[in-house]
Amino acid sequence: MKHDRPQNLSHCFFSRHCILFLDELDTLYFLPQKGFFASPGQLPDLEDAQLLEQLRAHIPTCSICAATLTHARRFSVRQRSMLRKMLIESERTVPSTSRRIMEAVRLK
Amino acid sequence: MRVVEDESQLIIDACRGSVTAFEALVILYEPRIRRMLYGLTHDVQLTQDLCQESFLAAYRALRRMNGEDLRFAPWLYRIALNQLRSEWRRRKHVTLLPFPALHGNSDESSDASSEEYFMGDDHLEESVSERDQVRQVLSQLPTASVVCLLLDAEGFTYKEIAETMHDSLSAVRSRLARARQSFQRLYTRLEQEGC
Numbered sequence: 001m002k003h004d005r006p007q008n009l010s011h012c013f014f015s016r017h018c019i020l021f022l023d024e025l026d027t028l029y030f031l032p033q034k035g036f037f038a039s040p041g042q043l044p045d046l047e048d049a050q051l052l053e054q055l056r057a058h059i060p061t062c063s064i065c066a067a068t069l070t071h072a073r074r075f076s077v078r079q080r081s082m083l084r085k086m087l088i089e090s091e092r093t094v095p096s097t098s099r100r101i102m103e104a105v106r107l108k
Numbered sequence: 109m110r111v112v113e114d115e116s117q118l119i120i121d122a123c124r125g126s127v128t129a130f131e132a133l134v135i136l137y138e139p140r141i142r143r144m145l146y147g148l149t150h151d152v153q154l155t156q157d158l159c160q161e162s163f164l165a166a167y168r169a170l171r172r173m174n175g176e177d178l179r180f181a182p183w184l185y186r187i188a189l190n191q192l193r194s195e196w197r198r199r200k201h202v203t204l205l206p207f208p209a210l211h212g213n214s215d216e217s218s219d220a221s222s223e224e225y226f227m228g229d230d231h232l233e234e235s236v237s238e239r240d241q242v243r244q245v246l247s248q249l250p251t252a253s254v255v256c257l258l259l260d261a262e263g264f265t266y267k268e269i270a271e272t273m274h275d276s277l278s279a280v281r282s283r284l285a286r287a288r289q290s291f292q293r294l295y296t297r298l299e300q301e302g303c
Binding site: 108 | 139160
């Protein structure tokens with residue numbers, strides 16, 4: 001896993017917010033054209049929504065934030081993949097308890 | 109996180125006392141709960157006990173729940189995490205994610221992996237090494253961060269993670285960002301050390 005950090009990331013005030021809001025910037029719930037969240041369950045608070053709007057306007061104009069996002073996306077995708085592999089392997093390592101659970105339920 | 113389309117109906121039926129509906133939910137969720145618990149304890153027996161206790165606790169509590177409103181996945185994971193927390197309190201000490209010997213540990217599957225490793229399969233070598241590195245990284249992170257990362261890897265939304273962990277959305281966002289950065293830093297260090 002390579003982690004070459006883009007240079008001078010700290011020079012843009014918004015970069016750390018890009019990392020913080022990475023998933024929300026990428027998620028389908030956020031509809032960039034209309035600037036709102038599709039599902040009421042996904043509504044951020046007003047301050048967060050305003051910051052997201054700012055980021056959405058800012059990112060296309062800032063190469064530092066664009067590079068930060070690309071970098072953060074790359075390692076979060078890689079991490080998720082490694083963690084999923086570990087979870088699947090954990091599932092294989094531990095025998096299922098479903099039968100035991102249902103036997104106990106039926107005894108109640 | 110919804111596993112099947114008709115899950116809502118299963119939840120409603122299970123809340124009304126249907127054992128068949130509960131069994132369907134067990135079949136859907138038991139592997140997920142089991143793997144998360146093992147990811148946090150790395151103890152086969154403890155994982156099995158906690159898994160069973162979690163589902164039995166859920167079964168007892170379901171009749172008091174409103175099936176229409178219940179967000180089952182976060183609720184069930186929260187029960188499992190509470191069971192784990194209680195067990196840690198009871199035992200006073202349970203070693204979190206003990207890092208196994210580099211190419212093997214006590215359980216059978218790892219012995220098999222260890223054996224295969226020495227057969228010179230490059231892909232397997234890489235995979236075993238990655239697995240050990242991931243476990244070692246997780247063992248160095250705070251439990252809440254590990255839970256956050258595992259739930260994220262399972263496909264939970266921030267809202268579901270917040271519900272599971274009894275936390276705010278912004279706390280989850282910050283915790284996950286910090287956990288990812290720490291994970292990356294520790295993983296890179298391990299790679300550089302050639303573990």
